[in-house]
Amino acid sequence: MMPKMGFVRTVSIETPSLTNNTADAQRLEKCLIDELKTDHIRIPLSVIKKLPSNLRSWNFRAKTVLFKDRYSWILVDLLNPVSNSPVLGMAIDIGTTRVVLSLINLETGQEIGQTSFDNPQSDIGPDVLARIHYSRQDGGLEELNHLVIAGVNKNISDICKGYGYKKEDILLITGAGNTIMTHLFLGIEPNQIIKEPYIPCVNIPDTQFAENIGLEINKNGRAFLFPNIGSYFGGDLISGILYSNLDQKEAPCIMVDVGTNAEIVVGSRDWLMACAGAAGPALEGGISKMGMTAKPGVIDKVWIDSKTNHLKIHTIEEKSPIGICGSGMIDLAASLFLSKRIDIRGKFSEETCKEQLLEKDGIKHFILVSKDDSGIGDPICLSQIDLNLLTSSKAAMYTILEVIVKNTAGLEFEDLKKFYVAGTFGSFINPVSAISIGMLPDIPIETFEVLGNSSLGGAQVLLKNPDAFERIIKIRQSITYIELNVNQEFMNMFSGAKFYPHTDTSRFPSLNSV
């Protein structure tokens, strides 16, 4: 089933006659202008070159592959209307650490499959800062650009082969990444982004010929990278907003992307406000860095056995435990607090922890997994220092939420109809645990919705729905970006949020029953 509103449409072109001797290209143009109810469309020379013989051998019908840029519709390619050759698109999440590709059938809108790979730029620098420094060296930018483009090309080639397609079957690419990843992907100088006054080179990259940015797909193929709002608010978030439909909601909703930084957007179809948690000092280290990234043997869930009051754990693929990941850490903190093993200040209690607590170099450590049960030959512990960092991070998250929702947007948390949790890390958080430690506000559990990879999701939406173009531009224009001022008021709010769940326990009524 071909979606009527998609980018692939079969059209009939008026046949020429002695009384209508308009050129083929202009008749095709008129046909598409009528079909799309637009005022103009761009047709590339490569399509025009063979137009006379193609139209005549196709009986003046054609399958059109369309796309858009900021100002107009584009005819990407013109195909035999009766051929079965596939028409594919590729959505790409250009992550700092991982790049995810999703192959889409543009005629049905269905996903064919996904693949992903570690961003090879990581070998040069693990974070964006290191990469920008490297980009200043002679040939550095070109090398960083080549690494990611070559990686994408290899993965495009592999996934196509895997599903029995050719890379030439791909006609459209949409990509979303943070501002710096987007610059590096396009080969654009990124160095001003990290220097005051933090100026990206480009906010809205135009639709390009894919080959113009080195992407090896169909020679007529086009690529569009999501626009950014500034250094801290990238195309990945615009893509996430598109995916969550935040910009079309009647009642206010919120989307929180918890990654290395926390980025937050709150709003509805009438207004959008955003801020990035990079301004919160305790979040700068990043919650997700406190543990390990998810892999077999990593503890991803922790809970209290209701009979024994012991802490129970689950590991990925149920292998012997080797460490703990971010979501496990939040579960653990919640379990420690709810079982009173830590107090409201987030300090270990010797009384309740008993023999599970030991002291090393004067620092308390909580033994989660004994040496015997561990997969690394050593006990798996949480130190008071680790816990303090988590406390700061959860407090920063809550404070930022409070600042933007209450102080800035003038709402109560209860006014939020949906609380979208985006990002890979966010996907695994148990909202009940996050509420228990006062990281997320105490609103009904059904309000929370996990979006998964919303950056990829928005890029997929754009491949299926031409209207998404206007929404993207409108989202970008309508967002009010709030610079977080880490002033005395912020610090006071932050101090209150460092308690478990909060100095003001009335904010967490659901915990009163505990």
Added chain:
Amino acid sequence: MMPKMGFVRTVSIETPSLTNNTADAQRLEKCLIDELKTDHIRIPLSVIKKLPSNLRSWNFRAKTVLFKDRYSWILVDLLNPVSNSPVLGMAIDIGTTRVVLSLINLETGQEIGQTSFDNPQSDIGPDVLARIHYSRQDGGLEELNHLVIAGVNKNISDICKGYGYKKEDILLITGAGNTIMTHLFLGIEPNQIIKEPYIPCVNIPDTQFAENIGLEINKNGRAFLFPNIGSYFGGDLISGILYSNLDQKEAPCIMVDVGTNAEIVVGSRDWLMACAGAAGPALEGGISKMGMTAKPGVIDKVWIDSKTNHLKIHTIEEKSPIGICGSGMIDLAASLFLSKRIDIRGKFSEETCKEQLLEKDGIKHFILVSKDDSGIGDPICLSQIDLNLLTSSKAAMYTILEVIVKNTAGLEFEDLKKFYVAGTFGSFINPVSAISIGMLPDIPIETFEVLGNSSLGGAQVLLKNPDAFERIIKIRQSITYIELNVNQEFMNMFSGAKFYPHTDTSRFPSLNSV
């Protein structure tokens, strides 16, 4: 002196600050939108890539090279505002037999120089028909395209070297040619143009990256080919109208391009009507084919010695006569008629020609140059058959003028404020002679104005004046193209015009005094 309205402008871009952290590209965009009073502009990725370091090292000033396409302004390149590197454009007349290039300084609007070369496609086919037939062969179109593009590239390289420039200094190319030459230049299938219902592939070719059509200039360079109205009315004529300013005249004027065919446009700023003489059967052979093309020794002027009543001749470079060209032929016919050596039916009079007339194979020949005075060892003669062809041609020209000016536009010849004669051949016609034989209407001699190579002229205008883009599109849209119906009425008018000057001598009052 930089013309304020040209394509090269130096601008100042707002400097970034913490309160204006818009991206460099978007600040440049805004600056140009304000400068050009437009609503959007396209900036290529190649310019964006180096924008941050360029803008900062140029102190947020830049020399911009601009261009247009049908829908928007384009930033072609961004240059150091204080550099002296030349910014050049090339206007090209893409003739079927000859290609003429004019190198223009885009900052001053001055022409630097011209060069020209025989269209190398002539080796494949002397006329457009033969070339179209050849284009249907495997690789034929590519070969024809390559021939003209390679020729242009070589000449661009040569003329640049000659004036001490690099081909990379050229940023804009404008080209005008007939519909088929334009298709071949762009590598577009032309074969439907000559088959009923005579459909070009394209009416309005969009502005292209020059490298996209194989032109070797600056890698950011752009090329625009003038649009056509149909198979018979090409970009060369649109260019000619632009050059003549016919579309801006208050009172009606006419432009006649006399080449292999005769193409005529009549009108003013309010309306434009056109027709092409290819529909006139007697013109199909073409006036210009009757003699030789201009070269040393060719008779280009003929007149009557008022004392002796002998015919006098002038040859190009005053070499010994070897033949006669089109303009010489019209002079000769006028002289023959005015000296009564031919009668009003265009037949040689034995009584007046005397010994200058001889008969070969039953056909009368008029000896213009004796064997002794000739540069070819034979007398130079005009046969009755040659003359009959000229008579038909001049009659066709007059009839077409009559049809379009009087019958179609409803004007009298006297209403025409200007009579522009365009085309290489037209440049050499003596209007007095053309009136004398009844080829051109008997209007005041100062009404006539020779335009020269108006196809090249219009292409030059477009390099200097951005407003020309809108005029070109408007000219194309507003022209009413008149199909000449060779019906009984036409044939009656044609018969009357085959007399010298016309059966209705009252139309040529200036000849009554003779």
